[in-house]
Amino acid sequence: MPELPEVEVVRRDLEHQVVGRRLRRVEVHGARSVRRHGAAGLPTARLRGRTVTAVDRRGKYLLLRLDDPTVVVVHLGMSGQLRWAASARERRPPHTHVVWTFEGGGQLRFVDPRTFGEVFVSAADPATGAVPELAHLGADPLEVAERPGALAALLDARRTKLKPLLMDQRVLAGIGNIYSDEILFAAGLRGDRPAASLTPAEVGRLAAAAAAVLRAAVAHRGSSLADAQYVDLAGRPGRYRDCHAVYDREGAPCPRCGRRVVRQRWSGRSTFGCPGCQR
DNA sequence: CAGATGCCCTGGGCGC
DNA sequence: TGCGCCCAGGGCATCT
Numbered sequence: 001m002p003e004l005p006e007v008e009v010v011r012r013d014l015e016h017q018v019v020g021r022r023l024r025r026v027e028v029h030g031a032r033s034v035r036r037h038g039a040a041g042l043p044t045a046r047l048r049g050r051t052v053t054a055v056d057r058r059g060k061y062l063l064l065r066l067d068d069p070t071v072v073v074v075h076l077g078m079s080g081q082l083r084w085a086a087s088a089r090e091r092r093p094p095h096t097h098v099v100w101t102f103e104g105g106g107q108l109r110f111v112d113p114r115t116f117g118e119v120f121v122s123a124a125d126p127a128t129g130a131v132p133e134l135a136h137l138g139a140d141p142l143e144v145a146e147r148p149g150a151l152a153a154l155l156d157a158r159r160t161k162l163k164p165l166l167m168d169q170r171v172l173a174g175i176g177n178i179y180s181d182e183i184l185f186a187a188g189l190r191g192d193r194p195a196a197s198l199t200p201a202e203v204g205r206l207a208a209a210a211a212a213v214l215r216a217a218v219a220h221r222g223s224s225l226a227d228a229q230y231v232d233l234a235g236r237p238g239r240y241r242d243c244h245a246v247y248d249r250e251g252a253p254c255p256r257c258g259r260r261v262v263r264q265r266w267s268g269r270s271t272f273g274c275p276g277c278q279r
Numbered sequence: 280c281a282g283a284t285g286c287c288c289t290g291g292g293c294g295c
Numbered sequence: 296t297g298c299g300c301c302c303a304g305g306g307c308a309t310c311t
Contacts, residue, residue, distance in 0.1 A: 002305095032288090060305080078304050079289075095289085114288045116305060160281065169306080177304065225303085226291080267283050269304070 002076040004141060004174030005217035006230050006238065007060050010082055013233035014108075015055040017084055018064070022051045022103040030097030033112060036120040036133075042098070043121050046070055056129075059137045059173025069123045071131055072100075074110060079229045080117030083109045113229075137173040144172065145211035152203045155195040162198075163191030163271065175210075178223055178247045181272045183210045185246045190278045191271055216243060223247075246272040 002010075026044040028034055034042040050066040057063065062082070064072040074082065083093060085107040092099070098110040098119045110119055122131050144151050154171055155162075165171055166180040175183070184191050186209035189202060198206065217223060222238030224230045225248065231237050241248075245255050250263035254274035264271045 075305085077288095077306080112288095113290065114304090116288065158281090164282080167305095229290090229303085268285085270302095 002080065002222070002230050003060060003176040003179050004057075005179070005214055005240065006222035007057055007062060007076065007174070008218050009222050009232055009238065010076075011055050011057045011062055013084075014062070014064075014082065017106070017233065018052045018102065018108065019054060020051065021106070022049065023047050023066075023100055024049075024103045025099075025101040027099045027101075028097065029099070030095070030112075030115065032115045033097035033110065033117065033119050036118060042119065046121060047072065047100075057174075058131070058134050059140070059169055060176070061131075061134055061137075063124075063131060065124065065129070069126055071122050071124045073120050073122055073131060073133065075118050076230075077112065077114065077116030077118065079114040080110065080112040081229075081231055082233055083111055083231075083235060084233045085109060136170055138169060138171040139173065141172045141174055141210050142214055145207045145214075148200075148204050148207040151207050152198075152200065155198055155203065158195060160195055161191060162189060162193045162195050163266070165195045166191075174214075177269060177271075178244075179213060179217065181247045182217075182244060183213045185273060185278060186213050188277055188279065191266075191273065216240065246274060248272065 026047045028042050050068065050070065052064055053067050054065040055062065056065065060075060062074040087105055088101055088107050092109060093111045095113040096109045096111050100108040122133055124131055158165060163180050163184060166175050166183065187206040189206060217240040220238055220240035220243060221232060222230060223240040224237030225241060246261050249261045249272060252261050254261055254277055257274065257276045259274060259276040261272055262275050
């Protein structure tokens, strides 16, 4: 569920909380969350005593950069949360799999009931800061939206449909099922249009819609759905769900034309849209 | 190569 | 009240 806006909200909160702080201890309680490291487990010794210098985001991944090339990478998956506790004595939520304790008090907890998320440690390229495991990720949607020409090139490069392309992390990194539906509605485009079929005017609408939807979602601190899987660092839900035009609104009136929002299933996944406003 | 399917996993919602 | 089933879906593997 956490997509670009939710991850960005957590990134900003985290930046204020942990940059400049030194790690005292790292504990792993759930092996599946650090599965990328295999039997060796998370290399916690590499982290101890290090200071966090920056918190970055690459698509849906969070990067905690330390004062050496080491980077702690967190992906929230479907149900992952990062939660801050002012004191280590605060009770840990169920499904707390990784705990970072900082000098001077304060704990960061990685909580993830469905364990689709993960935590891993890597080394950034000293020249570029790039993380090798994330090399497959495509462009940041917010940056591409500034340049419709670049977006047009991405759309033309693949013979696929519009929605799968928006959600393809190798092309655009950060858009998932919720925001692809909201962006396509805002752009007035159907998700099953061939990506390469868009006119320049439609590409312009798509770029503007992506920027507007993603920025508004960040401003509203993300989308928390009924199951409340996504909450911010302090455990608070986001409010952007109240702004959804189509996602999870099957049968409700389209905010633009009043027709009923339709839900379809594509390859096992729900897609919401307005049959009147999207073409 | 595009696209479909299945798997991983748990909690919430719903039907009976 | 309670049981069992379905669903949510990001990323990846595996097919057609």
